Amino acid sequence: MRRSQKITLALIAALILLAIYGLYPSIVFHSMSYEEKAALENTDPQKFRSLRDKALRLGLDLRGGMHIVLEVEKPETGSTSDVQERALEIIRNRIDKIGVTEPLIQKSGTNRIVVDLPGFTDIDQAKKLIGETAQLQFKLTLSPEEAQSYLLKIDSALASAMKASPSDSKAAEKSGSEIDTTAKAIMDMFKQDTSKQTAEQGADEETEHPFTSLIDENTGVAFGIPMTDYEEARRLLERPEVKAVLPSDVQLSWATRPYYRGDRAYQALYFLRNRVEMSGEHLVDAQPSFDQFRRPIVRFDLDKKGASRFGALTGANIGKPLAIVLDDRVESAPEIRSRIRESGQIELGGNASWDDARLLAVVLKAGALPSKVKIIQNSVIGPSLGQDSINKGRVASLIGLLLVMAFMIFYYRLSGAIADIALIINLLLILAFMIIPGIDATLTMPGIAGIILTMGMAVDSNVLIFERIREELRTGKTVRASIDAGYSRALLTIIDSHVTTLITALFLFMFGTGPIKGFAVTLSVGIALSLFTAFFLTKLVFDIRKQYKTLSI
Amino acid sequence: MIELIKNPKLNFVGVRRYAFILSGFFLAIGILAFIMVLSGKANLGIDFSGGAMLRGNFESPVSINDLRSALAAEGLTDAEIQAITGDNIPPNSFVIRTKGEGIAADSSLADAITARLHKRFVGNQFHLDSIDDIGGAVGRTLKSQARLAVLLSMIGILIYIWIRFDFRFGVAATVATFHDILAVLGIYYLLNKEISLLLVTALLTIAGYSLTDTVVVFDRIRENLKQFRKRGDFAGTVNLSINEVLSRTLIVSGTTLMAITSLLVFGGPVLRDFALALLLGVIIGTYSSWFVASPIVVEWEIRKPRRFK
Numbered sequence: 001m002r003r004s005q006k007i008t009l010a011l012i013a014a015l016i017l018l019a020i021y022g023l024y025p026s027i028v029f030h031s032m033s034y035e036e037k038a039a040l041e042n043t044d045p046q047k048f049r050s051l052r053d054k055a056l057r058l059g060l061d062l063r064g065g066m067h068i069v070l071e072v073e074k075p076e077t078g079s080t081s082d083v084q085e086r087a088l089e090i091i092r093n094r095i096d097k098i099g100v101t102e103p104l105i106q107k108s109g110t111n112r113i114v115v116d117l118p119g120f121t122d123i124d125q126a127k128k129l130i131g132e133t134a135q136l137q138f139k140l141t142l143s144p145e146e147a148q149s150y151l152l153k154i155d156s157a158l159a160s161a162m163k164a165s166p167s168d169s170k171a172a173e174k175s176g177s178e179i180d181t182t183a184k185a186i187m188d189m190f191k192q193d194t195s196k197q198t199a200e201q202g203a204d205e206e207t208e209h210p211f212t213s214l215i216d217e218n219t220g221v222a223f224g225i226p227m228t229d230y231e232e233a234r235r236l237l238e239r240p241e242v243k244a245v246l247p248s249d250v251q252l253s254w255a256t257r258p259y260y261r262g263d264r265a266y267q268a269l270y271f272l273r274n275r276v277e278m279s280g281e282h283l284v285d286a287q288p289s290f291d292q293f294r295r296p297i298v299r300f301d302l303d304k305k306g307a308s309r310f311g312a313l314t315g316a317n318i319g320k321p322l323a324i325v326l327d328d329r330v331e332s333a334p335e336i337r338s339r340i341r342e343s344g345q346i347e348l349g350g351n352a353s354w355d356d357a358r359l360l361a362v363v364l365k366a367g368a369l370p371s372k373v374k375i376i377q378n379s380v381i382g383p384s385l386g387q388d389s390i391n392k393g394r395v396a397s398l399i400g401l402l403l404v405m406a407f408m409i410f411y412y413r414l415s416g417a418i419a420d421i422a423l424i425i426n427l428l429l430i431l432a433f434m435i436i437p438g439i440d441a442t443l444t445m446p447g448i449a450g451i452i453l454t455m456g457m458a459v460d461s462n463v464l465i466f467e468r469i470r471e472e473l474r475t476g477k478t479v480r481a482s483i484d485a486g487y488s489r490a491l492l493t494i495i496d497s498h499v500t501t502l503i504t505a506l507f508l509f510m511f512g513t514g515p516i517k518g519f520a521v522t523l524s525v526g527i528a529l530s531l532f533t534a535f536f537l538t539k540l541v542f543d544i545r546k547q548y549k550t551l552s553i
Numbered sequence: 554m555i556e557l558i559k560n561p562k563l564n565f566v567g568v569r570r571y572a573f574i575l576s577g578f579f580l581a582i583g584i585l586a587f588i589m590v591l592s593g594k595a596n597l598g599i600d601f602s603g604g605a606m607l608r609g610n611f612e613s614p615v616s617i618n619d620l621r622s623a624l625a626a627e628g629l630t631d632a633e634i635q636a637i638t639g640d641n642i643p644p645n646s647f648v649i650r651t652k653g654e655g656i657a658a659d660s661s662l663a664d665a666i667t668a669r670l671h672k673r674f675v676g677n678q679f680h681l682d683s684i685d686d687i688g689g690a691v692g693r694t695l696k697s698q699a700r701l702a703v704l705l706s707m708i709g710i711l712i713y714i715w716i717r718f719d720f721r722f723g724v725a726a727t728v729a730t731f732h733d734i735l736a737v738l739g740i741y742y743l744l745n746k747e748i749s750l751l752l753v754t755a756l757l758t759i760a761g762y763s764l765t766d767t768v769v770v771f772d773r774i775r776e777n778l779k780q781f782r783k784r785g786d787f788a789g790t791v792n793l794s795i796n797e798v799l800s801r802t803l804i805v806s807g808t809t810l811m812a813i814t815s816l817l818v819f820g821g822p823v824l825r826d827f828a829l830a831l832l833l834g835v836i837i838g839t840y841s842s843w844f845v846a847s848p849i850v851v852e853w854e855i856r857k858p859r860r861f862k
Contacts, residue, residue, distance in 0.1 A: 061823070069691055109694075123664075123684070376688035378663070385608070385682045388641040392821035400815030404808045411555050411804065446754065449824050452816045453758065453831065456809030457765075463808075464769065467801040470554065496717055497768040501761030503709040508757055511702035513695070516754050523758065553554065 008540055016425060019432035026435065029055035034387060045232060056435050057102070058118075059444030061515050062390050064383030065118040066126060071376045072111050080111045085362050087373050088113050093256050093329050094129045099234065112376075116514070121380050130375065136280025136364070137325045138310075140273045140317060141333055142250065144220055147271040150246065151212055151223070157241040158210040211236050215269075217261070221321045221333050222268035227258050230267045249274045256329040256363075270330045272323055277313045282306025286364035288357035291347065296357035298346045300364055307341045315339040324363070331363050393448035400452045401427070408459060412466055414552030418541050419462040422533040426458050427451065429529050430522060444518030454526030457501075461534035464497075465490045466553055479548035487539055494534065498527050561799045565843045566792040566851055572844035576732055579837070583735020586742030595742055597652075598749025601696050603689035604652035605663045608637075609681040611645040615674065620647060623673040629666065637822065646682070653689075699753040706757055707731070710764060718771055721853050726767045729846035733763040736837045737830055751827045759834030762809070766802060766842040773798050774847070787854045791847050806839045 029051045032040070041048040060067055070091075072083045084107060091113065095103045104116035117126070142150070206213050214233050217224035225233045236242065237252060246252070255268040286300040302310055314322070314336045321333040334346050348356050405423065408416035430451060434441040469486030477485065505524035509517055589595040599606055617634055624632045632651040638644075649666060663686040670679045710730065715723035734756045741752060773794040780790075813835065817828035 069688075071688075071690065377691045378684065378686040380681070380684040382682040384641075389821060389823060391641065392819060396816045396819040396821075399819055400812040403811040403815060407808060407811065445823055446751065446827070449816055449820065449827060452812050452820075453809070456812030457762070457805070459808050460765070460805045463801055463804050467798070467804075471797070493769055493772040496772060497765040499713060500710050500764035500768065501758075503713060504706045504757040504761040507702045507706045507709065508754060511698040512754065513750065516750065519754055519758075 005540060005543060008536060012425075012537060012540070016428065019428050022432050022435055023056070023428070025051050025054035026056040026431070030058075030390075034383065045235070049228075049231060052101075054435075056431060057440060057442045058386075058390075059442045059447065059515055059518055060116055060118055060379075060386075061381055061445045062386045062393075062443065063118055064121060064381050064386040065116065066120050066123070066381075067377070067379040067514070068115040068117070068126060068130070068375055069108070069377035070113040070115065070130065070373050072113070072373050074111070082362070083373075084111060084113060085359075086365060089256075089359065089362055090327065091115060091130060093327050096254075096256070097327065097329065098125070098129070099231075113373075119383065121382060123378070123380060126378075127375070130373065135325075135327055136283070137276045138278045138313070139251075139275065139323045139325050140277060141221060141321045141323050142271040142273065144218070147223075150250065150271060151215075153245040154237075154242050155209045155211050157245050158236060158239065159208055161239070161241045162207075162210060211242075217266065219268065222255065222270045222330075224259070224261075224266035224268055227265035227267055230258075233267075233269070251328075253323070253325060253328055253330050256326060256331050268330070270323060270333065272325070272330070277322070278306060278309050280364070282309070283364055286361040288354065288361045289345070291345070296348055296352050296354050298348070298357050298361045298364065299343065300346070300361075301343045302341070310344075311339055311341040314344075324360075326363055332360060389445050393445060393452075397448060397452050397455070401455055404455050404459060408462075412553055415462075415466055418538050419459055419466070422462065422530075422537045423455065423458055425537060426526065426529050426533045427455070429533075430454065430526050433525050433529070434521070441521050442514070442518055443522075444515040446515045447518030447522045450519040450522030451526060454523055454530070458526055458530035458533075460497075461490075461494045461530050462538055464494055465534060465538070469551070469553060473551070473553075479551045480546070483542050483548075483551070487535070487542075491535070494531060498531060501527050557800050557803055561796045563796060563799070564792060565795045566788045566848060569844065569848035569851065572840075572848065576841070576845050579736035579739060580732055582739030582743060583732075583737075584739075586739045586748075587735065589742060590738075590748055595748050596745050598747040598752070599650065599652060599685060599687050599692070600750045601692050601699075601748065602652045603687050603692040604650065605666065605687070606648065606650045606683075606685040607663055607666055607681060608646070608648050608683045609667075609679050610643040610647070611674065612678045612680075614645050615647075615677065617647075620649075624649070624666070624669065627669040627673070629669070632666070639822070643680075643682075695750055699750060703734075703753065703757065706760060710760065714764070714768070717768075718775065721850055722771050722775075725846045725849035725853070726764060726771065728849060729767055729841040730760045730763050732845050733759055733834060733838045733841050737833050740833055741830065746826055746829075749826075751824075752830055755827050755830035755834065758831060759838055762835060763838030763841060766806075766838055767846045769798055769801065770795055770842050770847060771850075774850070787858075788851045791851050795843055795847060802839060802842065806835055809835050 029037075037048070040051075070087065072080060072087055074080045074083075088105060088107060092105050095105060095115070095117065098120075100117045100120050102118055104114070106114050108114045120126070141147075211233065214225050214229040214236075215223045216226055234254075251272045251274045253270045253272050255270070258265040258267050260266070282303050282305055284301045284303050284306075286298055289297050289299050291297045317336050318338060319335065321335050323333040324331040332346075332348070334348075346360065348360065401423075405420045408419050408423075410416070412419065433439065434443060465486050468490045469482050472482035472485045473479070502524050505520045505527075509520035509524070512520055586595060590597070593602075617636055620634050621632070624630075624634070629651055632649055635648045635650075637646045637648055651666070663684045667679065667681065707727065707730070711723055711727045714726045718726075737756060737759060738748070738752075741748060746752075774791055777790050777794050777797075810832065813828055813831045816824060817832060820828055
């Protein structure tokens with residue numbers, strides 16, 4: 001074996017190992033039944049989420065869920081895209097509130113919005129989500145000291161609840177909490193870098209401070225919880241013990257969207273006074289703009305009634321943050337600098353971009369979800385139907401694969417077996433390609449069809465090569481010369497003939513809807529990889545031996 | 554060495570006149586189907602026409618006739634009803650399909666149908682497994698997108714073949730590809746099967762596959778034409794080329810058909826029509842590379858001979 005061959009072989013082996021490593025969570029996750037998944041989600045939510053996030057994403061047609069297309073009508077004043085953006089913002093907000101995992105909400109054209117809700121099948125609730133009028137409100141926040149005192153209460157309530165019923169949390173099996181040390185622990189936590197804590201301390205932390213241990217940052221106005229712990233934190237706050245601790249005039253609200261520190265995403269939790277200081281109907285207009293330092297701001301105008309109310313509110317609370325709340329989610333909480341009457345401006349802080357200002361203006365104007373939004377497409381797939389499709393797809397691909405493999409061995413003997421190995425590696429790499437971070441393709445039922453079709457077509461490259469080798473052998477060439485000639489002569493044909501399929505797949509991808517995009521992806525990736533496996537993998541196997549007396553082909 | 558056909562010497566080019574008759578028939582039904590699709594008279598899927606499709610099951614048995622008359626009594630006379638059975642499908646399952654503008658501002662067709670079923674079959678709950686409710690506007694968008702995808706694919710392929718081969722081969726390959734697409738479309742029209750987005754996807758896949766076959770043959774023709782001067786027989790060269798790559802064509806069509814058949818038989822109802830279109834497409838695509846694409850090149854050469862370098 002030559003050195004270059006060894007390197008190629010090592011690279012291919014590394015690629016295969018990497019693919020298996022990457023696909024391992026998918027294999028574990030997707031081989032679990034619906035009930036097993038639900039059970040794991042209950043007993044070990046952390047593990048469940050990490051598995052789910054690493055596993056191959058399934059399309060709505062396979063996992064069940066809802067696909068909605070909305071259309072906004074052209075308003076009498078203003079532009080359609082403005083209404084579209086407002087509607088998008090409001091819907092995103094509401095969907096996040098009901099806690100659908102991995103929702104997809106995007107604009108389509110200038111007047112449509114596409115919403116994909118995996119695992120969500122409640123049509124009535126979806127209609128409510130979209131049809132209801134949005135509530136824009138201004139609310140005051142609690143002082144940092146007051147917020148912290150509630151955090152302590154939440155923690156101790158949760159800790160004792162977990163101690164009482166250890167099944168709720170594995171962590172609760174360890175020693176119970178002592179309330180008097182909790183206060184100190186929280187103060188410590190904000191001082192020291194939490195990442196320096198040892199695992200042991202971390203476990204104790206979780207037991208005694210089930211909620212505050214999730215908090216990474218105190219911004220003074222809100223508490224930052226890493227996105228990875230967001231679901232857990234929400235689950236904890238939903239518990240009745242937490243609701244019991246909070247007085248009726250205090251409300252916990254999440255931010256509308258995560259913020260970033262470096263590349264880590266955080267979700268902010270606000271403690272708000274329940275009282276609505278002013279509602280959005282008094283806002284006449286809001287526009288993004290720049291201040292004299294060219295920093296983005298939002299200017300807004302209030303009506304007469306709003307002006308007097310806002311004047312009183314801002315005058316009495318200078319220096320305090322005022323939360324802009326859309327549908328119970330905090331959009332932002334700027335500090336009140338001075339008394340504001342008819343018109344004011346909101347500074348967005350150092351890192352804000354023009355887009356942030358534009359978005360905030362959109363939200364401020366969103367006092368009401370534009371009434372001219374209607375559902376124009378609605379597809380719901382029940383989870384059992386999706387599971388049925390998965391099972392059928394699995395059987396069909398397995399039988400197709402076995403048929404093709406058996407035929408190749410029957411017809412080409414040992415060479416056919418080599419082509420079969422290449423085919424299996426090809427399939428492995430298609431799936432591995434789909435979970436590459438950043439590509440994150442979705443597997444759909446037509447996508448499975450694409451994989452099955454690829455299995456039939458992927459052997460094409462090797463068949464072309466093998467037939468060519470046979471032809472060369474018939475002309476009386478040596479085995480070695482035939483192999484080399486077979487590969488070099490088949491190369492151009494193979495590339496020429498497969499580019500056409502790639503062209504059609506490209507346009508299918510550009511114009512297709514979700515499931516069909518999935519087909520285009522698996523088919524084109526499969527074809528491209530079949531070229532790779534034919535010219536690097538099977539070639540390598542044939543090249544390992546320099547001289548052949550006979551060839552099993 | 555196992556060989557399908559030892560040293561084949563089939564006369565493909567010789568029988569081209571007969572093949573043209575069959576191909577002409579395919580083209581005719583295809584064009585007819587295409588006109589019907591454009592004028593909206595074909596059996597369009599609800600993704601193109603707008604409408605609603607529901608899949609669900611009743612708790613206790615209901616006959617199709619009862620279901621039909623119940624819907625008709627509620628004014629839904631044109632609803633298509635189909636009972637479905639299978640391993641994992643709950644008993645008393647039905648698919649109900651109806652076309653029209655589909656979902657409207659605040660009431661949807663699917664809702665209307667479920668409400669009526671609940672009203673008519675009191676005490677026999679109807680459980681929904683899936684809903685597809687598509688407004689006419691979405692249908693129109695999908696239709697125009699499908700048209701654009703087909704058009705651009707064809708242009709892209711024509712340009713590619715033109716660059717890689719020459720004008721005559723490009724035209725021949727494109728004609729053969731159109732022939733295949735139209736043939737499958739025509740057969741679907743004659744069988745009164747639904748012309749849906751999934752069928753368009755299948756048609757484009759067929760276009761890609763059929764061209765792969767054609768290009769392999771053309772590639773060999775091009776290679777053999779280098780010795781053309783010595784032999785001086787264009788039609789013979791073309792026929793020889795087809796025969797030389799015959800076993801490859803048959804084997805790849807065979808393995809592809811094996812995979813598609815598996816999909817057709819085991820893949821479930823969602824993809825059945827899709828798999829059937831692919832199956833037809835692979836067979837017709839193989840046929841067309843022998844009997845449409847290559848003969849066109851031969852006819853062209855006979856009428857307007859060129860000198861080959």
